[in-house]
Amino acid sequence: MEENNHALHFRFIQRHKELFIVILSLAIQTPLAIFLGHYVDDRSFIDAGYLVSAGLNPYQPHLITIFSSNPDLIGINPIIGYPPPWPLLLGLIYRLSFSIVPNLFLYNFAIKVPVIASNIGLAYMTKTIMRQLGASERKMQAAWLFLLFNPFILLTTTAWGEFDTLIAFLCVASLYFLSKGMIGKSAFLVSLSVVLKPISLPLLGLPLLFSPTKNWRKISIYILIAIVVVLSLWFLPFYLEGWILPSSSNQLSSYFTMAGGMTLFNIVEIIRDTTTLPASLGFLGYLWIPAVLLGYYIVYRNPPKTFNELTQKAVGLMLIFFLTRSWLSEPNMDVVISLALLALSSKELNFRNFTFLWVIPLVFMFLNTSFPQLFFLVSPSIITSLSQVDHYIRSWRLIARFLVVVVLQVFAWRLVIEMLRRKKILNS
DSSP states (O other), rough: OHHHHHHHHHHHHHHHHHHHHHHHHHHHHHHHHHOOTTTHHHHHHHHHHHHHHOOOOOTTTOOOOOOOTGGSSSSEEOOOEEEEEEEHHHHHOOOOOTSSSHHHHHHHHHHHHHHEEEEEHHHHHHHHHHHHHTOOHHHHHHHHHHHOHHHHHHHIIITTTTOOOHHHHHHHHHHHHHHHOHHHHHHHHHHHHHHGGGGGGGGGGGGGGGGOOSSSSHHHHHHHHHHHHHIIIIIIHHHHHTTTOOSSSSHHHHHHHBOOOSSSHHHHHHHHHHSBBOOGGGGGGGTOOOOOHHHHHHHSSOOOOOOOHHHHHHHHHHHHHHHSSSOOOOOHHHHHHHHHHHHHHHSSSGGGGGGGHHHHHHHHHTTTHHHTTTTTOOOOOOHHHHHHHHHHHHHHHHHHHHHHHHHHHHHHHHHHHHHHOOOOOOOO
């Protein structure tokens, strides 16, 4: 009886300690969510929410005047670059926040609520899965705390406004359900992640190579669900809302001609002072397609059989995609980081092995001026000031940014080789 009382007392203390840690994370994330936002992406989300709520097409230019408290939000809206589910959600958020209480900071916080929930949910899901994989308590706690407090993750999600941890949550859950034979749930979640943000596209075909589900019935179910989800959530909303599809050649080709971010293609900005690939080198914007197909061939030769192997292959495929794209944004790395936490949860691999996945991008954030851009809501003049300062240091900043990307490429390709070659990782 006394031993049971001690056990109950220990669990009571642990639960309260855990609750305190989560509250502390929320206390850090809340002011970031209220006052900060990336100058490009957050503006796009703020405008898109208003446009959808007003029955306007967020994929077309409109004159925005409603957010008069910030001069950066007055003028023609940035065209949102994501499929309809996210703009539709932003429209609902606008109606539940700014249309009731017209306060820009409240609206900014409301946009971040799904992001904060994704951060917390991803931390708990990762901890739960690691426990089932037999990881040590120390590693489970380390991964949990990492996702709740890591500065790079918080800056690229709660502060920035991007929702890549939601994509990570859906991808991890999809792979977990796949490993348990729940093909329907797996197909729905990974397809949902793609229609929210297509950065998870390289994982769409991975379940087809998972050994325990390689039969025609399960493959047919997976393909059918994926097609239904993509058609109903990506294309059907354009018809139902009466929106014109963003079908101009410039809009469609921009996804393949942009050059920069955390890729070697940012050298174009050093040489030509532009973020667009030269016409003669436009084919490089499609380099990721044969690269990912080659990655799939390697996976096909050594198909995954367990959840741990699934996460390894997922890390490898995502990195191949990111490293060969002509454009890569800092928040995108959150998906790889989340998958790598699970792929590296073993005795023989240590958390230090993937530190570069967030440390190098964090350095890049400053060299890319992404960090100061987060303050445009509280200091509207910062963009002008940043431009003036950059006039004097631009060349050196761009060169330093390129060198940081070279370092990232070296470390990341080593991890790709490790993830795709490794046949088995023993659980701790």
